[in-house]
Amino acid sequence: MNKCPFCGNTKHDVGSKSSYFYSQVLDKNSDKQYTHFLCRKCFSKGPGENNENDAVQSWNNVIEHDSEFCPFCGSDEFSVESNNKNKDSPFIYFVSCNNCKAFGPSGCSKNEALKRWKTRDKSDHHPSG
């Protein structure tokens, strides 16, 4: 499993499978539900896919290691969104990639969300084991 391109977290395989997969209805028009790989450290999410296997594959397919573009697909078509639909959870912002439906780490402000989206973990990848 790849480390998180944003925070470098590699402890993805701890716990049950359901603890690192995340599903969300994104497209209100089609009610299409995507499955994301979720980093539980910075709460970034990999590209939205149809199933868990594809979500893992996309998470491992980091192509942009050092830019402000989407680390998974290289797109610069992204927007800052917030979770203000849900009043019960704390108000957070996050960058959403319009192309592959990936999400950046969450932040307390739009600026923080953008800053964390543009931040790439610089540490070397240590294979688990």
Ligand SMILES: [Zn+2]
């Ligand atoms: Zn992370």
Ligand SMILES: [Zn+2]
């Ligand atoms: Zn993307």
